[in-house]
Amino acid sequence: MNDMTPTREQREAALEGMGCKRKRVEDIRFTQGKGNYVDDLKLPGMLFGDFVRSPYAHAKVTRIDASEALKLPGVIAVLTAEDLKGVNLAWMPTLAGDVQMVLADGKVLYQNQEVAFVVAENRYIADDAIQLVEVEYEELPVLVDPFKSMDADAPVLRPDLDGKTEGAHGPRKHHNHIFTWEVGDKDETSRAFAEADVTIKEMISYHRTHPSPLETCQCVASMDKVNGELTVWGTFQAPHVIRTVASLLSTIPEHKIHVIAPDIGGGFGNKVGAYPGYICSIVASIVTGVPIKWVEDRMENLSTTSFARDYHMTAQIAAKNDGTVTGLKVHVLADHGGFDACADPSKWPAGFFNIVTGSYDFPAAHLEVDGVYTNKAPGGVAYRCSFRVTEAAYCIERAMDILAQKLSMDPADLRIKNFVKPEQFPYQSALGWEYDSGDYHTAMHKAMDTIGYRELRAEQKAKQEAFRRGETREIMGIGVSFFTEIVGAGPSKNCDILGVAMFDSAEIRVHPTGSVISRMGTKSQGQGHETTWAQIIATEIGIPAADIMVEEGNTDTAPYGLGTYGSRSTPVAGAAIALAARKIRNKAQMIAAHMLEVSEYDLDWDIDGFQVKGNPQARKSMKEIAWAAYHAPPPGMEPGLEAVSYYDPPNMTYPFGAYFCVMDIDVDTGVAKTRRFYALDDCGTRINPMIIEGQVHGGLTEAFAIAMGQEIRYDEIGNVMGASFMDFFIPTAVETPHWETDHTVTPSPHHPIGAKGVGESPNVGGVPAFSNAVNDAFQFLGSTHIQMPHDAWRIWQAAKDLGAHG
Amino acid sequence: MSDIEQIPVTMTVNGKKVQRFVEPRTLLIHFLREDLNLTGPHIGCETSHCGACTVEMNGMSVKSCTLFAVQANDAELTTIEGMANADGTLSALQEGFRQMHGLQCGFCTPGMITRAHTLLQENPNPTEDEIRMGISGNLCRCTGYQNIVKAIQYAAAKLNGTDFQEAAE
Numbered sequence: 001m002n003d004m005t006p007t008r009e010q011r012e013a014a015l016e017g018m019g020c021k022r023k024r025v026e027d028i029r030f031t032q033g034k035g036n037y038v039d040d041l042k043l044p045g046m047l048f049g050d051f052v053r054s055p056y057a058h059a060k061v062t063r064i065d066a067s068e069a070l071k072l073p074g075v076i077a078v079l080t081a082e083d084l085k086g087v088n089l090a091w092m093p094t095l096a097g098d099v100q101m102v103l104a105d106g107k108v109l110y111q112n113q114e115v116a117f118v119v120a121e122n123r124y125i126a127d128d129a130i131q132l133v134e135v136e137y138e139e140l141p142v143l144v145d146p147f148k149s150m151d152a153d154a155p156v157l158r159p160d161l162d163g164k165t166e167g168a169h170g171p172r173k174h175h176n177h178i179f180t181w182e183v184g185d186k187d188e189t190s191r192a193f194a195e196a197d198v199t200i201k202e203m204i205s206y207h208r209t210h211p212s213p214l215e216t217c218q219c220v221a222s223m224d225k226v227n228g229e230l231t232v233w234g235t236f237q238a239p240h241v242i243r244t245v246a247s248l249l250s251t252i253p254e255h256k257i258h259v260i261a262p263d264i265g266g267g268f269g270n271k272v273g274a275y276p277g278y279i280c281s282i283v284a285s286i287v288t289g290v291p292i293k294w295v296e297d298r299m300e301n302l303s304t305t306s307f308a309r310d311y312h313m314t315a316q317i318a319a320k321n322d323g324t325v326t327g328l329k330v331h332v333l334a335d336h337g338g339f340d341a342c343a344d345p346s347k348w349p350a351g352f353f354n355i356v357t358g359s360y361d362f363p364a365a366h367l368e369v370d371g372v373y374t375n376k377a378p379g380g381v382a383y384r385c386s387f388r389v390t391e392a393a394y395c396i397e398r399a400m401d402i403l404a405q406k407l408s409m410d411p412a413d414l415r416i417k418n419f420v421k422p423e424q425f426p427y428q429s430a431l432g433w434e435y436d437s438g439d440y441h442t443a444m445h446k447a448m449d450t451i452g453y454r455e456l457r458a459e460q461k462a463k464q465e466a467f468r469r470g471e472t473r474e475i476m477g478i479g480v481s482f483f484t485e486i487v488g489a490g491p492s493k494n495c496d497i498l499g500v501a502m503f504d505s506a507e508i509r510v511h512p513t514g515s516v517i518s519r520m521g522t523k524s525q526g527q528g529h530e531t532t533w534a535q536i537i538a539t540e541i542g543i544p545a546a547d548i549m550v551e552e553g554n555t556d557t558a559p560y561g562l563g564t565y566g567s568r569s570t571p572v573a574g575a576a577i578a579l580a581a582r583k584i585r586n587k588a589q590m591i592a593a594h595m596l597e598v599s600e601y602d603l604d605w606d607i608d609g610f611q612v613k614g615n616p617q618a619r620k621s622m623k624e625i626a627w628a629a630y631h632a633p634p635p636g637m638e639p640g641l642e643a644v645s646y647y648d649p650p651n652m653t654y655p656f657g658a659y660f661c662v663m664d665i666d667v668d669t670g671v672a673k674t675r676r677f678y679a680l681d682d683c684g685t686r687i688n689p690m691i692i693e694g695q696v697h698g699g700l701t702e703a704f705a706i707a708m709g710q711e712i713r714y715d716e717i718g719n720v721m722g723a724s725f726m727d728f729f730i731p732t733a734v735e736t737p738h739w740e741t742d743h744t745v746t747p748s749p750h751h752p753i754g755a756k757g758v759g760e761s762p763n764v765g766g767v768p769a770f771s772n773a774v775n776d777a778f779q780f781l782g783s784t785h786i787q788m789p790h791d792a793w794r795i796w797q798a799a800k801d802l803g804a805h806g
Numbered sequence: 807m808s809d810i811e812q813i814p815v816t817m818t819v820n821g822k823k824v825q826r827f828v829e830p831r832t833l834l835i836h837f838l839r840e841d842l843n844l845t846g847p848h849i850g851c852e853t854s855h856c857g858a859c860t861v862e863m864n865g866m867s868v869k870s871c872t873l874f875a876v877q878a879n880d881a882e883l884t885t886i887e888g889m890a891n892a893d894g895t896l897s898a899l900q901e902g903f904r905q906m907h908g909l910q911c912g913f914c915t916p917g918m919i920t921r922a923h924t925l926l927q928e929n930p931n932p933t934e935d936e937i938r939m940g941i942s943g944n945l946c947r948c949t950g951y952q953n954i955v956k957a958i959q960y961a962a963a964k965l966n967g968t969d970f971q972e973a974a975e
Contacts, residue, residue, distance in 0.1 A: 023904055030912030031900040031919060033846020033886030040845035124831065214850040214858055214913045214947050265848065265913025266947050298851040526911030526948045694907045697950030725855035725945070733938040733951040 017539030057718020097168025109338030192327025215265025238563025351387025479773025488571025521561010542608030670796025703766025820888030
């Protein structure tokens, strides 16, 4: 060995594999304004589409007259539901088993609903034309409050469902009822309540909000009539699913549809579903034979495509006097708006809300969810959370605090007392999940020690006394949140979208010179897959990440996958990547054995190649093996070095974390200042700690926004009140708190690299931490539960109602 | 085509003089993106809130989604496409954003870097609070800003020839 021979550490570092803070590949183009987003696309002859929208929340549409609009120079066409009926596309199926109008078919069900699609030479003319389309409406009574949806005299929102007593998820019990979903043992749970020393009950609302990525939903559809091929570029978190849906709806064969998701400017669940804009653009391109671009504006985005949450959760806990929980009962009233356009796996009408037992060992639990229609935008999607998991985490974490208050116990101690213990994993929850792994106690104690929890409680007590003595007008809250997520949908035995099992995939091709191209069924929207996927491959096959190109989003070239949402990319595609890489390594081992003239069993893997056992000098690097795979493969072996893997996960993964929020609140102004926010995450094996930290920062900022003011509110006649960045709270750098991050590592036992997914944890765990901090601050004044969002006005109102203003 | 009168505009964009005819109502962001093919600046809200469309005009940060192209007549403009060093390498800010992981989806990044560029002209050595206030017209949905602040501190230190001390967690 001479001095130039790299050490093992140097060879390891050169790979930039798993566990390293590799700088992002994507940033080179993004920092120079050279990203490639949908609206950057310009095709010859391209036209622009834009919608005429309803000003009313509930009305009959009695007449649409486009004649004046069509007279405007530059206007090519105006599509209405009547036109779409010709191609059987006036309505489309939703992912939740409902149907949804593409364009208003006789009536509108929410404000800003799509009524007609104008196609013009440019976006300015399209906008002019919208003003010229005359629509006559006949107003109908508006239903906004989901608690009134099932009143006997509630207006009928969906005459198309008249007489349908059976929905996609069982019987419907009212004309505005969508489904009832029941999980758990009702009798056993009732028994637990009958025998309980203590019970609590609270209606905990998680208000309607919106994912609101900075780039809105958009597409360009281009029909090549000569070859019968359709190409759609779009903001698609799940491009392959969009292709399948487009094929089923249009009857164009799937191989003649090319769906391309280029760079995406954030998704957060907004870009999973299929929206009228996509359908209308495709139809308009089929009609006109030229490309059609559709770009949502911000108001359209906030008021029409995919709201999130709007869950009204009545939680009850039964417990013993010592704080041991014995039963959990939850009823949810789920407001879906005008159509059930949830983007959940097909069999899960309320997503994975049955993770609501959280991190606690409830021996008995029962859950019932009722979905209802209202005159609001359809949805709802999972805004940076695995399906309805953030709602569940908020529900149980708020309820545990309320129980602690009733028992006069410390909320952290109550949680620790009831945690699922390390030796109980794999743990079977009362609502049907098998938690794969966890070490809650270690995480909680590390978090409490780091933040100085006991000292903070002592300080809070002193402040409360000073407040009572009139020495300060500031109160202090400590928000505790210990969440368990369920991500990585999912096993084919219980997860599908429109019948397609929720596997994911990876294809890896090693070229003769030892460089790699790899493609997956997922689609990054900022998660940095081009960087992290290469890190997994680098570690698995010993080729530097810098020599590995990752490509996603083109359905022509990438293997079929279900896309990126619900923190499923790492648990599902990440596993497919590792397994595809291992296929390559196994073949490489046979080639190396042939090259070194030994048995493959006499070889050890060593960072970036194979070496002969006991003779490390006799080795072949992956680069040499790659060349041999194409140049002189062993006799009888197929040449080449490629692999594909489709991964059907055996179980979900269950990331968890301990979050603490320390807040100071001025009772006279309602202004709440976050003094400290500490987030400890356990997402199993960590692929790129820099990216994990970035994900946690971003998710916490979204959690902060949601808990502290971000809301899509409606007035009593269905006007949407939060449909611009003037009214919809997106925190700036000034309001956003400073984030402290930390971690423990409990690898998933069933995942090939032990990774669990992290992108959504901070949203799931962050919201209860903020809300619990506000609630904790007011508890000593006699408050039990204050509903979110906690903006300054509402906090001020709460203080006033509690008599804190004297 | 629309029969609205087209009027001439002249401006210097990233050091190059450009001359075009535009409808008076053409927004500067559409002029940049669609007439000049400078697709770095983005449209996120159309109402001046998000700052994805931020460009520098005559030394000031402006939101090009709420300015008409004709208002930029005779102006000197710099967009993200004009931010790299003359030799094509990444500028201190571009490098800082990559080194400090100050971006994720990249949609706000062109506006954010362009704004930060002007901020460092106005205040070459800003405190964290001054940076936070200085970029408060630019929204980011992905990063939570903490690493953007570090990226700007990194660039300021590099431009000032001082050591960058990453704040402790």
